[in-house]
Amino acid sequence: MxxxxxxxxxxxxxxxxxxxxxxxxxxxxxxxxxxxxxxxxxxxxxxxxxxxxxxxxxxxxxxxxxxxxxxxxxxxxxxxxxxxxxxxxxxxxxxxxxxxxxxxxxxxxxxxxxxxxxxxxxxxxxxxxxxxxxxxxxxxxxxxxxxxxxxRPAAYEALSALVDECLFRAAAGEHADVAFALGTVPATPEGLVRMMEDKTGGYSFAAPLRAGAALADAGEQADAELERVGTALGVLYQLRDDLLGVFGDARRTGKSTTGDLREGKRTLLVAFAEGHPAWTAVRHRWGAPDLDADDADALRAALVASGARDATERLVESRRREVVDLIGGTALPTALRHHLTDLADRIVDRDS
Structure with a gap:
């Protein structure tokens, strides 16, 4: 900041x-x-x-x-x-x-x-x-x-509608996430990105940014720009989170690094690995309720050998540059643009 x-x-x-x-x-x-x-x-x-x-x-x-x-x-x-x-x-x-x-x-x-x-x-x-x-x-x-x-009453209606919208979107994202995990809906890269936009981009980033602007009567242009920037930041955050969920340090993240693998969570990290021989050889252990530490290590090694980890990290960096360009092209206050640019960098660099 x-x-x-x-x-x-x-x-x-x-x-x-x-x-x-x-x-x-x-x-x-x-x-x-x-x-x-x-x-x-x-x-x-x-x-x-x-x-x-x-x-x-x-x-x-x-x-x-x-x-x-x-x-x-x-x-x-x-x-x-x-x-x-x-x-x-x-x-x-x-x-x-x-x-x-x-x-x-x-x-x-x-x-x-x-x-x-x-x-x-x-x-x-x-x-x-x-x-x-x-x-x-x-x-x-x-x-x-x-x-x-x-x-105050003048702001309540706008905030209430905003929260209703972000919860509506978050439920859509969560529903899609569960569908992907259970295999009831194919987990395409496009569908995964849309899920991240709804589940994380909407309520975690776009909605609070827009709420702060609405309370200040910042106007429709600011609202539209913050919606785009917030959604992009949310996707960036989720991509980094998916990497940390498998390759992070549990002592730093506070979450198990086997949970996503045991759950069989569908992420772009896994989508990039699909079809590669290294992943195919161990894929039967992905999503196993009794997944142990050795199996998790084998799955991680396959995600590395398949190039999925490198591909996801490159995508994170590419998305960071896109978000920074998007922020720079807005008419938002200078201090806020600087803060949001710094936030994009911190999202990519974070280890927790």
Whole structure:
């Protein structure tokens, strides 16, 4: 980050955290009247929001400041709402992927599963954990809408429509991702890119950028430019994420590097490997529920030998250049253009 955006970032994110802390304090207190397990669910939801990078609130806040920061309290509330949306979708995603950890620790589903394992059969314990994850995600989606209702009326309609649109797109992307993983729909390169645009580009980048501009009444041109830039940044982010999901350092990413291979996740990395003899020889282990470390190493070696890793890394660099050119061609404020260009570079260089 550069200039004023960098100097104000910490205070602005602190304001988002204050909004989140107040919301969870209220919800935990109210939940206690409905039983200890429900209060525990809300306490664990509060923990699920902790420790993230606050990427989406930062995008919203930085954009809002770049257009003059006319409504800082509304921006803090909206930033908190986007963090809740993000956590809600992660909770649902973990259930769909049958993941039990997140950020290097048990996720909410894993915690409730672990609680039940001492007294219940494994399938029943899993069902309890997954039900808790689904309901927790639903509750955070509702809480996000409750927060958005607190912004000034003149901005609420635009923000509400924006969130409705980004969730609509995110569900489309998630549905396609599951379809690709199960093999119910062919995972073409074009389909994979569209999935990334919907699942990551929409709600993680384009929507918070557009929300920050909408709160500042930045106008239709800024909205259209931020939609294009945000979607492109989201695809770049997902491409890098797919590489880290297989070749990253789990101590840095907080996620297992065997999960995507065990799940049989369809990515461009895998699409590039298809048909190569090295990949064909081990492909039967890809997506195996009992995938072990040796099998995962064999799959990684095949992704390297097939040239898939190099091809994906070249695509990441090519996409980075395209995003930087796209940003440079906008009429966005200079400080915001510099910040978004820096963000594209950091997305490519990140190891977590």
């Amino acid at each position: 550069t200039g004023t955006l960098a100097r104000d970032a910490v205070d602005a994110v602190d304001a988002v955290d204050v909004v989140l802390a107040e919301l969870f304090e209220d919800r935990v207190r109210r939940a206690a009247r409905h039983g200890e397990q429900y209060a525990l669910l809300w306490r664990r939801l509060a923990r699920s929001v902790e420790g993230g990078k606050r990427l989406r609130p930062r995008l919203l806040l930085d954009t809002h400041r770049a257009f003059g920061d006319p409504h800082p309290q509304d921006a803090a509330v909206a930033g908190a709402a986007f963090e809740l949306l993000h956590t809600a979708l992660l909770l649902h995603d973990d259930v769909l992927d049958q993941d039990r950890s997140r950020r290097g620790r048990l996720n909410l589903t894993g915690e409730f599963t672990q609680d039940a394992q001492a007294d219940l059969p494994p399938r029943t314990a899993d069902a309890w954990g997954e039900a808790s994850g689904i309901l927790g995600g639903d509750l955070l989606l509702s809480a996000a809408h409750a927060l958005l209702a607190r912004v």
